[in-house]
Amino acid sequence: MRARGEIFWDWADPTLHHRDHVEVLDDGTSIDVQVRLSRTGSTQLFIGVYSPRGKVVYEESFDNRPGETMTTALAWGVDRARQAVMEAA
Numbered sequence: 001m002r003a004r005g006e007i008f009w010d011w012a013d014p015t016l017h018h019r020d021h022v023e024v025l026d027d028g029t030s031i032d033v034q035v036r037l038s039r040t041g042s043t044q045l046f047i048g049v050y051s052p053r054g055k056v057v058y059e060e061s062f063d064n065r066p067g068e069t070m071t072t073a074l075a076w077g078v079d080r081a082r083q084a085v086m087e088a089a
Contacts, residue, residue, distance in 0.1 A: 001064025002030065007059035018068055019070060021078050027059045033077035035070045036043040038063070045073045047081045049088065058084040 018036035020033040024031040025031070042064040052061075061078070065073040 002032075002048075002054040003056065004048070005056040005059045008046060008048060011044070011061040019049050019074060019076060023078075025085065029057070031078070031079055031081040031085065033074060035074040035077065039072065042066075043070055043073045043079050047084070048076045049081055049084050055071050057088050060084075 009070075013036075016036045016038070018034045020032065021076040022033075023031045029052060030050045032050070035044040036044050038044050043066075045065055047058070047060045047063040048056070051057050058081075062073075065076075068076070
């Protein structure tokens with residue numbers, strides 16, 4: 001089970017619909033990327049990387065991804081999460 005960090009809890013809003021990408025890598029590291037539209041229509045993004053034991057390795061959030069659709073932001077976030085995994089190794 002993963003332990004969410006402060007960045008996730010500051011970003012979380014269960015009343016907003018979101019899309020996500022969850023992936024478990026060969027070594028057990030997991031990435032969780034979530035994207036949503038804010039109440040004002042801004043594309044918002046959360047990126048999380050967690051160790052095989054569920055501890056936070058990396059979390060980052062964006063309140064606004066100007067000019068990006070949810071699909072574009074999600075794809076960028078997945079790439080950023082994979083880069084964070086390589087940087088942490």
